[in-house]
Amino acid sequence: MATEEYAAYHDGEWGRPVHGDDALYERLCLEAFQSGLSWLTILRRREGFRAAFAGFRIASVAAFTDEDAARLLADPGIIRNRAKIEATLANARTLAGWQAGELDALIWSYAPDPATRPAPRTISDVPATTAESVALSKALKKRGIRFVGPTTAYALMQACGLVDDHLDRCVARGGGSPGPQRPR
Secondary structure, three states, X not given: OOOHHHHHHHHHOOOOOOOOHHHHHHHHHHHHHHOOOOHHHHHHHHHHHHHHOHHHOHHHHHOOOHHHHHHHHOOOOOOOOHHHHHHHHHHHHHHHOOOOOHHHHHHXXXXXXXXXXXXXXXXXXXXXXXXXXXXXXXXXXXXXXXXXXXXXXXHHHXXXXXXXXXXXXXXXXXXXXXXXXXXO
């Protein structure tokens, strides 16, 4: 049975279009932190992540110091994984050198044509990766972004509305079955 916060996330946020460099940076970071864990673990700590990482404002996180990194490693409100924390900080420093809107434009350039994607009927119809997520992962890595493999890139695409993987019977598609359909 799904928790209330998971259902609220699914029904009101997951799969809805997300734009803006800071908003996409947040989702990218949270998807990276989720790697190897359940999404519910991240969702329940999201406010802690936001507090710890200055609201995921790229310019602010890019200015974090070694002392900030040490603080993050001791913060019980987030996942204290050194590699993921270091990637989050390094990614902010990289993105701080990009033009405004550049992250948004890059990510959204990999959105597939929705007409070519039928609604999945079952969770097993939802892929873990696609050609677009592989290409997005490669493009981000080529530009210096860390901790973003094809599966993480696809989860980002799902969460930010680049693809609609709500099942055909899901209320988010106008179907009849409310509640989480998120393949995790």
